[in-house]
């Protein structure tokens with residue numbers, strides 16, 4: 001078997017409920033506009049919003065970063081943009097994983113320029129060992145060690161996104 005289970009479905013679902021309770025408290029009495037980042041965050045976004053109890057609007061966006069790895073030259077390539085105007089809205093970005101932090105740094109800057117009332121970040125995973133660009137994660141489900149993980153939205157060559165758990169992938173063991 002090329003996949004070792006790292007975070008079980010039960011552990012993930014319990015943690016998401018805890019995160020949602022915190023978000024419910026923080027945004028009580030407010031409306032929240034959620035931006036899920038495709039493709040990786042589709043499952044986390046879907047599970048998280050099911051536990052929210054404030055009025056929610058939801059869109060998805062797809063973006064990647066490129067450049068030579070420094071913040072100043074990090075460019076954002078938007079593959080799919082949101083359609084709505086987020087000016088004066090409370091916005092929560094929902095991401096799958098913060099690895100080097102480059103994608104989130106440039107995405108956050110792009111969205112800030114659109115004038116939201118507030119902009120926070122929820123990330124399913126965070127790999128501190130690989131961080132190069134400091135990103136403040138307001139709601140983090142799990143901090144993980146430096147493994148290449150798949151499942152629960154995350155892929156290897158386009159596969160395994162559908163798994164309800166997170167696994168460590170060993171491509172050399174794949175038959």
Ligand code: 5GP
Pocket residue numbers: 040065096097098099100101102103104147148149150154155156
């Ligand atoms: P960053 O700009 O933070 O380095 O890149 C984050 C992106 O890299 C994530 O949105 C994800 O698509 C990809 N990524 C980083 N680490 C992993 C990993 O362990 N597994 C998978 N499947 N994708 C990863």
